[in-house]
Amino acid sequence: NSEDDIAPLNDDTDSDVWDGKPAEKFAGGAGTVDDPYKISTGAELAYLAGKVNGGESYSGEYFKLTSDIRLNADDVPTGGNEWTPIGNSDNSFNGIFDGAGHTISGLYVPDTTGCPGLFGMGDDDTVIRDLIVVGTICAGESAKDAYVGVGGICAASYGKVQNCGFYGTIKADD
Secondary structure, three states: OOHHHHHHHHOOOOOOEOOOOOOOOOOEOOOOOOOOEEEOOHHHHHHHHHHHHOOOOOOOOEEEEOOOEEOOOOOOOOOOOOOOOEOOOOOOEOOEEEEEEEEEEEEEEOOOOOOOOOEEEEOOOOEEEEEEEEEEEEOHHHHOOOOOOOOOOEEEEOOEEEEEEEEEEEEOOO
């Protein structure tokens, strides 16, 4: 009857949605097969993207998603947090990424990236497995370049993508 009585009904806020900023480290782990780097938030995933795009390949190192991640409040955002893919044509991701059956939703990759996808570029040693991604990839100009791939999970990889699924839209124009 008072406003306080209604608050719990509206308690489903978007507090678990990524705020668009990277973390300063992973949630834990040493990057080994027995103790992989742990990623539990969009900020930690963005931290991985920043490190890889800055030149750290993580060759032979292991990552494990420990929870579902929401990059935007909507599964098909417009004007939300723009995702910078993990790896690009200059700096590939060469690690082993285990999604552990989790979902990354609300992915929005604008038509301003060279390798549009959750992951941009993977090399021979790359493994991405057991991951579901939901979102929108805008690949207008990128789709015209014969040397650039486009994908929901990974735009281009010479490695392996195993037991993954992408649900969403890949647009040829923005």
